[in-house]
Amino acid sequence: MTASVLVLNAGSSSLKWDLFAAPAFSSLRSGMIERIGEKGGALDHAAALAAVLDELGEARPAVVGHRIVHGGRTFTGPALLDEAAIAEVERLVPLAPLHNPPALAGIRAVAERLPNVPQVGVFDTAFHQTMPEAAARYALPAWCEREHGVRRYGFHGTSHQYVSRVAGDYLQRTDGRDPVELNLVTLHLGNGCSAAAVAGGVCVDTSMGLTPLEGLVMGTRCGDLDPAAVTYLQRAAGLSAEEVDRLLNRESGLKGLCGENDVRRVLQRAAAGDADAELALDIYCRRIRKYVGAYAAVLGRLDGLVFTAGVGENAAEIRRRVCEPLAGFGVTLDAAANAARSGEVRRIDAGGPVAVLIVPTDEETEIARQAWSVAGGDLAAADA
Structure with a gap:
């Protein structure tokens, strides 16, 4: 069976998903579940994930990649979501109170339904953590950054990383x-x-x-x-x-x-x-x-x-x-x-x-690629 990566993008009342073949990263199936926690919708993110897995049938993913909005200074790239990483995502909730909690709900739902499948977090902020301090720091007293994390993190990083790489490849081929x-x-x-x-x-x-x-x-x-x-x-x-x-x-x-x-x-x-x-x-x-x-x-x-x-x-x-x-x-x-x-x-x-x-x-393709880069190599080696 073809190895696959399931990408989950969890919102407060929605769960967008896309299943990719690996390592080609061609989309196999995709969908969205809305109105989670609302009347007529899925009870919670665990129920939404169960509906996704029911739709996938036997096509169980080898890796699950999660879009996570805020990774703070800790996550400078995709990360395997072990207990320590999940605890850090929870610690960062005050910096993204509307976005990190739904991602955590999705992570917990996968852990419950697919306990042996590795999960990888791909962070919107990660691509920007290469900014020099002169770009990342505000002109505020140092304690604001040291004690409360007030600095420039940036967002849409997964998109900026993807398009800058594609643009570079395009100009290399054409010019x-x-x-x-x-x-x-x-x-x-x-x-x-x-x-x-x-x-x-x-x-x-x-x-x-x-x-x-x-x-x-x-x-x-x-x-x-x-x-x-x-x-x-x-x-x-x-x-x-x-x-x-x-x-x-x-x-x-x-x-x-x-x-x-x-x-x-x-x-x-x-x-x-x-x-x-x-x-x-x-x-x-x-x-x-x-x-x-x-x-x-x-x-x-x-x-x-x-x-x-x-x-x-x-x-x-x-x-x-x-x-x-x-x-x-x-x-x-x-x-x-x-x-x-x-x-x-x-x-x-x-x-x-x-x-x-x-x-x-x-x-979604960028998340699949990054998730596979973290966990897929080990899986491929294990299968060899």
Whole structure:
């Protein structure tokens, strides 16, 4: 029977899963269970996993890989989820109270139903732990970091790692460029948005920080903000800490600026002459360009600009608004290539010194690959 890797992405009320053949990492089956813990849905994550295993039948995985949002400073790569690692994921819950607990529920459910199957954690923060301290530390007293872990961790790391590797491989095949020498800025643009500066496949800076709130303008998150705005709003508007948190994370970004968090709707409204939507797009794209320019300075040279995720892969107008004003950085855009729709890796620049690429992200495949790299080798050796 073909060895397989089961990838689980557990949310508070959902369980997304994908079964991959190993080591080819082709998807065999996938699905999602929603409304966990709600009326009419699975009772809990253990029940959801049981439903997944029932659907898989005899196709039991050799390895289970879990997407875990926060790995703190401890996890700099994928990790076998033994008792010590699970305890560390639990310790990090205060840094990701909405995300790490569902992952832990999924881990416990697998341990109960598949006790002899190795489990591997793949962390959204891990790829960014190569950032130098100058990029990772805030200008706060040392005790804030030492006693409370207040530093920049970054997120979307699995996506940034995947697309930067794929972009490097693509440019090596097409241009003969050594991936180790490439300086890339990768832009993960979806409802959540982040940028990363990647030198030779290694992250040296990223836009998200202690939480996914910092950095780019997003669907409902404000991104960078004068921190004094928080205390001002608490005093002036009488908002509690919880109300400010909701305001910045759920009611800001594009939604706060024009009432829409879906970029497609914002683009439609702007095209129809809506001034609020046009301003929202200007702010959104200006922030992206600021980060591209900043990361070009951090890297010292910009070789490639990579767009990925739902907006990055599909919104040609957003790419145009980001790229055209960056001509002074060597960024060009082929209008026809930019407008074409494709699910493939492709280059859309007009032959300038900076390669502009669209790389469809595939976090599930990346999780499967990393999980197999940790546990699959031992399994293959045991079978030999």
